[in-house]
Amino acid sequence: MASSSSSSAAAAAAAALTTEGKSNLSFVLNKPHDVDFADRPLPTLRSPRDVLVAVNYTGICGSDVHYWEHGAIGHFVVKDPMVLGHESAGTVVEVGPEVSSLAVGDRVALEPGYPCRHCKPCLSGHYNLCPEMRFAATPPYDGTLTGFWSAPADFCYRLPPSVSLQEGALVEPLAVAVHIVRQARVAPGQSVVVMGAGPVGLLCAAVARAFGAAKVVSVDILQSKLDFALSFASTHAYLSRRVPAEDNAEAIRRLCGLPLGADAVIDASGAEPSIQASQHVVRTGGTYVQGGMGKSDITFPIMAMCIKEVTVRGSFRYGSGDYELAIQLVESGQVDVKRLITGTVPFRQAEEAFKKVKEGEVIKILIAGPNEKVEGAMSTAVDEAKVKEGGAACC
Ligand SMILES: NC(=O)c1ccc[n+]([C@@H]2O[C@H](COP(=O)([O-])OP(=O)(O)OC[C@H]3O[C@@H](n4cnc5c(N)ncnc54)[C@H](O)[C@@H]3O)[C@@H](O)[C@H]2O)c1
Ligand SMILES: OC[C@H](O)C(O)[C@@H](O)CO
Incomplete structure (x- = not known):
């Protein structure tokens, strides 16, 4: 017979795998230095091959900070409020009827850009160069600093048991590096x-x-x-x-x-x-x-x-095989991405986290999803691992 503590743990685990009673709170950029938390409608599956993912952790990229500060990168201009963030990992809470590669409860790294799959770059295996790319937090597309994210199943990569969700959020910048080194x-x-x-x-x-x-x-x-x-x-x-x-x-x-x-x-x-x-x-x-x-x-x-x-x-973003290799490099211990994580903050501290990144005080700071509990305040996490400036030349 199951004990009451194990049955309440099972209930908590089951509750984590549903959208019921959950917020889809999102971190939205209105215009430079003007951000808000908005309760956006829950996303739905757009295709039978999509999955719905509860976002657990998101890292901040320099491009997110650039949009937050300037409202634009080159010809990508934020004209309407846009959810920030694209370095995320989460847990599958719903799968479309044609999805066989993933199941509810799978922990995944999210590849945040979806190509058209029909143009010449896509068909020649260079989908990162697709002119119709819908990339998270690149206007006009919303990003992943949100409660739930609807995505094609083949752009969600199952994490091996030994790789944590926090490490999963680092797979995105690692895939950038894999593509560059390739x-x-x-x-x-x-x-x-x-x-x-x-x-x-x-x-x-x-x-x-x-x-x-x-x-x-x-x-x-x-x-x-x-x-x-x-x-x-x-x-x-x-x-x-x-x-x-x-x-x-x-x-x-x-x-x-x-x-x-x-x-x-x-x-x-x-x-x-x-x-x-x-x-x-x-x-x-x-x-x-x-x-x-x-x-x-x-x-x-x-x-x-x-x-x-x-x-x-x-080198632009990542393409065929880059996410898979990035995950293998983490799983095998060849790239210890944990060492880059300076701290994790609750969702409501997202703006403070952006400020820390801009000030150069952190290497990678993670923002927990709005339905995720985080122990401790950011300041502690950040100060302990604060990057010191100055020093002599070396080689
Ligand atoms: N190609 C892509 O798809 C892709 C994807 C993500 C990021 N990026 C770009 O990659 C770059 C690095 O990203 P990041 O997140 O590590 O940014 P970052 O700003 O954290 O790092 C840049 C580093 O360059 C150093 N630097 C500045 N001037 C320098 C100089 N003259 N000589 C040597 N180092 C100098 C800075 O001190 C800093 O440590 C950024 O330009 C970013 O926009 C490209
Ligand atoms: O890691 C992906 C990058 O941050 C994006 O390509 C961004 O820099 C431009 O949209």
Whole structure:
């Protein structure tokens, strides 16, 4: 016979798998610096192949912060109130009649953009380049900082038992890094320089190591970021100085034992000086990948790129197989995404969390879903792991 505590636990577990009595509270951006909590209608399945997911945790991306501050990224302009967030994991609460890959109760990482599946990029296997992409928290589409999220089942990836829902929320930025490192064609034994040691740069460094890179150099303008990078995945670090790009590049090559330059250079900063230095750090015949998104137009050392026959590639979001590989890297312990999580805050503290990210005080902060209980206040979590600024150059 079941004890009363085990039957109440079972009742609580069953209650977690329903929309009944739940809020669909959503974190909505009205215009720059004007956010609200709005109780949006519960979403319904739009197709028999959709599932409904209760959102458990969501990370904040630089693009969310950019929309919050400026209301636009390039030609994507927030004209109507838009729910923010796209780095989420949740629990399936309803499956459409044609879904066989998932069941109620499955814990999933959400891939937050749905392509048309019919255009040339989609049919050639590059669905991330679909011109009709509906991407969460990219206007006019709402994001995942909400109670429930309706999604095609094949864009929800079941998490293995050993991977937590919090780690599941980090699968999105990890998939970005997987795509970037795949674009760089990193092979065992190679050297890779990663410009920028924010979440994306840190994850690129970890994925490059997992792909077998023997030397991974992180470059940043903040010593604190480099200290973390060295403790995370990078073998070397270089504190970029306010000197001409060629001088920084020469110092990276000399101090990090890369006299001929690096096999691959990845920009995960979006900063013009780092993009310029990259062209002087990459070896003759090497590869450069643009992952960072900063200014649309910059001064680019095109002659260095030309005479070295550098292969230059862009990288945008993620595509076929990237989410699966990201989950495998977490499950196998090759990328310890837990280390990037500075803290978790209740849903109602979403705006404070955005402020912390903007101030650069956290690496990744998670916002619990509106129906999720969180112990402790954010300030404790944030202060304990606060990233310290300043320090000397290193390599
Ligand atoms: N390509 C994609 O699909 C994709 C997806 C997500 C994010 N991004 C972009 O990737 C970049 C990194 O994302 P993030 O979340 O890690 O951002 P982040 O802002 O947290 O990290 C950027 C890092 O670059 C460092 N930096 C600034 N100037 C530098 C310089 N001159 N040299 C070296 N480092 C410098 C910063 O100190 C910071 O640590 C952003 O530009 C973001 O927009 C691209
Ligand atoms: O991780 C996905 C990225 O944040 C998005 O592509 C965003 O930067 C632009 O819509």
